[in-house]
Ligand SMILES: [Ca+2]
Ligand SMILES: [Ca+2]
């Protein structure tokens with residue numbers, strides 16, 4: 001049943017993405033400069049301590065298409081570790097429901113629409129599922145999971161609800177190498193157009209939010225800090241970088257384990 005609901009969500013997302021409303025999305029999309037990660041993140045659906053204090057912070061408003069024109073405020077956090085893009089989205093939510101979701105669309109096709117043919121979609125379905133999809137020219141749905149079209153699932157994440165706020169934390173490679181799944185081929189110094197969408201059965205399963213597009217600018221590696229280069233700096237930053245390297249290794253291992261489990265199930 002949960003799988004069917006998820007399928008419905010994605011199918012409707014594609015319809016929304018093609019709606020005339022988005023044709024009026026503003027041009028001159030705001031830039032978000034995505035800094036290099038210095039503080040490791042625990043993907044548990046909660047912001048603990050300062051784990052996102054080194055990220056780009058973008059306040060957002062999600063506009064829903066329901067008859068009441070609901071809005072919800074939120075905050076997007078972004079940072080990268082030269083290999084992966086780390087994202088956190090907080091969104092106000094008075095009541096916890098299952099099947100609430102957040103999705104990010106990337107304009108892989110390069111037509112300045114982040115949710116058109118050839119684009120990528122990744123996200124988290126609350127409380128315990130992630131998804132990695134591709135928008136494809138194949139009816140009837142015009143989308144599919146990457147893994148169903150010869151690609152790979154390239155996302156790790158979690159969500160949690162507390163104090164009337166839903167928090168989604170997830171990570172995916174800048175460049176997964178998964179061309180079948182329409183995944184971005186980002187690298188440090190690169191840019192991609194992105195859009196975030198949210199859904200909540202409390203508002204209505206057929207009503208989805210939208211907001212403006214953002215150009216995500218991935219900073220170069222190594223990142224100059226205060227006129228010096230992090231990689232050349234010897235001192236207090238060294239243990240931080242060691243921790244970062246360990247974290248990247250753990251995440252990579254987790255992705256491999258996930259694939260192995262999936263392979264063993266199939
Ligand atoms: Ca966390
Ligand atoms: Ca596109």
Ligand SMILES: [Ca+2]
Nearest residue numbers: 146152178181
């Ligand atoms: Ca993929």
Ligand SMILES: [Ca+2]
Nearest residue numbers: 120132133181
């Ligand atoms: Ca994909």
